[in-house]
Amino acid sequence: MSLINTEKPVIVLDERRCKRNIKKMAAKAESTGCLLRPHFKTHQSIEIGSWFKEAGIREITVSSTGMASYFASAGWNNITIAFPFFRQQLPALSSLENQARLRLFINSTDDLEFLDEELANPFEVIIEINPGYGRSGIHYLDSDTISKLIKTCRQLSKPKFHGFYVHDGRTYQAKNKKEVENIIKPTMNILNNLKGKFPGATLSLGDTPSASVLDHFPGIDELTPGNFVFYDWMQTQIGSCNLDDVALFALFPVAQYFRKENRAIIHGGATHLSKDLVYTNGKQNYGQLLNISTSSVNSVDHSFVTALSQEHGTISGLPDHFDKGSVWICPIHSCLTANLYDHYITTEGRRIEKRILS
Amino acid sequence: MSLINTEKPVIVLDERRCKRNIKKMAAKAESTGCLLRPHFKTHQSIEIGSWFKEAGIREITVSSTGMASYFASAGWNNITIAFPFFRQQLPALSSLENQARLRLFINSTDDLEFLDEELANPFEVIIEINPGYGRSGIHYLDSDTISKLIKTCRQLSKPKFHGFYVHDGRTYQAKNKKEVENIIKPTMNILNNLKGKFPGATLSLGDTPSASVLDHFPGIDELTPGNFVFYDWMQTQIGSCNLDDVALFALFPVAQYFRKENRAIIHGGATHLSKDLVYTNGKQNYGQLLNISTSSVNSVDHSFVTALSQEHGTISGLPDHFDKGSVWICPIHSCLTANLYDHYITTEGRRIEKRILS
Numbered sequence: 135m136s137l138i139n140t141e142k143p144v145i146v147l148d149e150r151r152c153k154r155n156i157k158k159m160a161a162k163a164e165s166t167g168c169l170l171r172p173h174f175k176t177h178q179s180i181e182i183g184s185w186f187k188e189a190g191i192r193e194i195t196v197s198s199t200g201m202a203s204y205f206a207s208a209g210w211n212n213i214t215i216a217f218p219f220f221r222q223q224l225p226a227l228s229s230l231e232n233q234a235r236l237r238l239f240i241n242s243t244d245d246l247e248f249l250d251e252e253l254a255n256p257f258e259v260i261i262e263i264n265p266g267y268g269r270s271g272i273h274y275l276d277s278d279t280i281s282k283l284i285k286t287c288r289q290l291s292k293p294k295f296h297g298f299y300v301h302d303g304r305t306y307q308a309k310n311k312k313e314v315e316n317i318i319k320p321t322m323n324i325l326n327n328l329k330g331k332f333p334g335a336t337l338s339l340g341d342t343p344s345a346s347v348l349d350h351f352p353g354i355d356e357l358t359p360g361n362f363v364f365y366d367w368m369q370t371q372i373g374s375c376n377l378d379d380v381a382l383f384a385l386f387p388v389a390q391y392f393r394k395e396n397r398a399i400i401h402g403g404a405t406h407l408s409k410d411l412v413y414t415n416g417k418q419n420y421g422q423l424l425n426i427s428t429s430s431v432n433s434v435d436h437s438f439v440t441a442l443s444q445e446h447g448t449i450s451g452l453p454d455h456f457d458k459g460s461v462w463i464c465p466i467h468s469c470l471t472a473n474l475y476d477h478y479i480t481t482e483g484r485r486i487e488k489r490i491l492s
Numbered sequence: 493m494s495l496i497n498t499e500k501p502v503i504v505l506d507e508r509r510c511k512r513n514i515k516k517m518a519a520k521a522e523s524t525g526c527l528l529r530p531h532f533k534t535h536q537s538i539e540i541g542s543w544f545k546e547a548g549i550r551e552i553t554v555s556s557t558g559m560a561s562y563f564a565s566a567g568w569n570n571i572t573i574a575f576p577f578f579r580q581q582l583p584a585l586s587s588l589e590n591q592a593r594l595r596l597f598i599n600s601t602d603d604l605e606f607l608d609e610e611l612a613n614p615f616e617v618i619i620e621i622n623p624g625y626g627r628s629g630i631h632y633l634d635s636d637t638i639s640k641l642i643k644t645c646r647q648l649s650k651p652k653f654h655g656f657y658v659h660d661g662r663t664y665q666a667k668n669k670k671e672v673e674n675i676i677k678p679t680m681n682i683l684n685n686l687k688g689k690f691p692g693a694t695l696s697l698g699d700t701p702s703a704s705v706l707d708h709f710p711g712i713d714e715l716t717p718g719n720f721v722f723y724d725w726m727q728t729q730i731g732s733c734n735l736d737d738v739a740l741f742a743l744f745p746v747a748q749y750f751r752k753e754n755r756a757i758i759h760g761g762a763t764h765l766s767k768d769l770v771y772t773n774g775k776q777n778y779g780q781l782l783n784i785s786t787s788s789v790n791s792v793d794h795s796f797v798t799a800l801s802q803e804h805g806t807i808s809g810l811p812d813h814f815d816k817g818s819v820w821i822c823p824i825h826s827c828l829t830a831n832l833y834d835h836y837i838t839t840e841g842r843r844i845e846k847r848i849l850s
Contacts, residue, residue: 140580142558197803198759217803219747222498222499225499241748268755387580390578395626399628401578408766444555446627470802473763474849
């Protein structure tokens with residue numbers, strides 16, 4: 135592959151694997167009776183979005199009005215903005231509501247009244263549920279606030295209550311499939327209890343580990359994972375996927391090789407990988423070294439990016455007599471790595487444009 | 493300021509402070525007899541570069557050929573590429589050498605011979621010295637390799653040996669000025685010893701903490717700091733600057749406020765701040781909350797970004813009855829934060845373009 139001589143750090147997309155991930159998740163959603171509303175924050179590419187369309191996907195999830203506008207411009211007309219609504223979004227939403235049916239995360243009756251007044255069209259309301267770990271949303275035990283929100287939706291003309299959503303970020307800390315299950319099952323119970331209290335609500339689950347690991351989603355109506363489109367090293371460590379499912383790789387030139395120390399400096403730093411990390415044998419791992427041939431992708435044991443500055447990466451634990459001019463790195467967190475580039479290069483050498491600014 | 497109603501996360505530049513930082517560092521270089529060759533990787537903006545020109549700067553430092561091309565296009569014609577040379581850079585260097593006098597970091601005699609053959613014009617050679625902490629460069633005790641490199645420069649027609657360079661990254665871990673001094677003084681001794689062995693070599697020091705904290709640089713000929721143009725929260729904690737010197741701030745909308753928990757969710761995540769962090773009272777601090785008025789900038793004690801996902805930030809430890817629609821955040825590491833945006837907004841509301849891709 136001529137890519138091997140790249141001077142600039144690039145991210146390389148395995149189109150076949152990516153499409154397979156999309157189809158697999160679409161098939162799982164169908165077989166489990168869930169609607170797949172994939173989160174597009176990971177790939178942020180209109181072209182990759184079109185691969186979802188080919189897999190029958192019609193409704194998507196994003197995390198900002200900017201991302202919603204980007205995908206609306208490509209014809210996506212049913213969009214969930216999976217981020218707590220805040221009033222500065224109004225001008226963007228007023229423009230977006232002409233292009234797409236919107237589903238918004240609302241946390242207060244004041245905001246419902248505000249939007250009922252300010253928006254022109256009906257919109258759907260999702261109540262984000264905090265299952266106890268506490269990022270955003272309404273705490274699952276706060277029935278009072280939840281009741282008021284649903285009641286207010288009924289009283290107003292534009293907001294339509296749709297259901298409950300949880301993105302349980304704790305599953306990203308799981309060490310294996312069993313741990314993912316142990317984290318997400320109580321969360322699914324929380325959602326089902328809410329459905330019991332508020333009949334007619336749909337239930338939506340957001341995280342990639344749960345969507346990947348579980349084969350049944352009792353009571354759940356919708357899945358909105360994003361990361362699965364590429365997966366990454368973190369997901370292989372959780373057990374969400376195998377290395378053979380990972381579809382995004384970084385290709386970095388080697389700038390200096392220290393033979394005696396089994397160490398190399400690569401042109402691939404924090405601005406090319408992000409500083410997200412996992413711990414491997416107690417050491418910080420900012421990117422896993424891979425051995426990629428035309429027929430296989432393997433990780434190189436004990437060899438990973440152990441330090442990152444702005445433009446430099448340090449790979450430690452290299453095999454003896456390592457003599458490569460470039461290295462393939464499996465990103466730890468593909469969402470953050472992809473965010474640093476304005477395009478992908480496919481393994482066939484084709485350029486795929488993407489949005490760069492969050 | 494109308495900025496306060498921004499929907500999108502923005503980074504705001506205090507032009508007056510930035511220009512003052514530039515002038516101060518230029519004055520310090522002059523008073524200490526050092527040439528200032530500032531690193532432009534932090535701001536990556538042609539306009540901000542022009543402020544250096546106004547301060548008398550004629551020679552600059554960058555960390556990639558792409559960054560060199562960007563600044564060469566604005567007329568900078570004396571450029572150090574402070575990154576180990578690797579052969580994939582050749583096409584870019586062949587083009588660059590027509591626009592600028594180049595100063596390259598070379599680690600092997602093979603590379604010197606390669607460039608002597610492949611480049612058209614003379615170029616200057618810097619030997620990056622590893623003072624013991626081990627990122628890139630040649631270990632300071634490896635006199636053999638250093639001798640061979642200098643000798644090869646003499647034998648060939650195009651490479652001209654210029655001197656030694658150290659970027660001592662350990663100073664970024666210092667907790668106060670005294671620690672910076674304790675780290676950098678032995679490193680300056682190492683450089684001076686090399687100058688003793690290899691007379692005529694110039695000595696260059698790269699890190700912002702040393703350039704900021706020290707008032708004398710015995711034997712040192714050049715300074716190449718970059719971060720000082722903006723500084724950041726990390727530098728205030730090291731003692732490189734005061735908060736009044738910090739010239740770059742992030743402005744993020746508040747999306748959800750938890751009054752009882754003194755906590756808020758902001759639209760400002762890892763893709764808006766980077767995941768670089770310091771520890772404050774033992775807790776991860778991804779961004780320090782500031783109180784900014786027209787006349788002053790103060791940090792809000794115990795209030796900082798304690799968690800980051802792709803688009804969400806969590807601020808903990810908020811003061812009681814916090815009711816702001818937006819928050820000002822002091823970035824932990826301004827180089828990585830600035831890298832995530834394609835422009836700055838000045839405190840006067842003016843847009844300043846910048847390069848986005850590393």
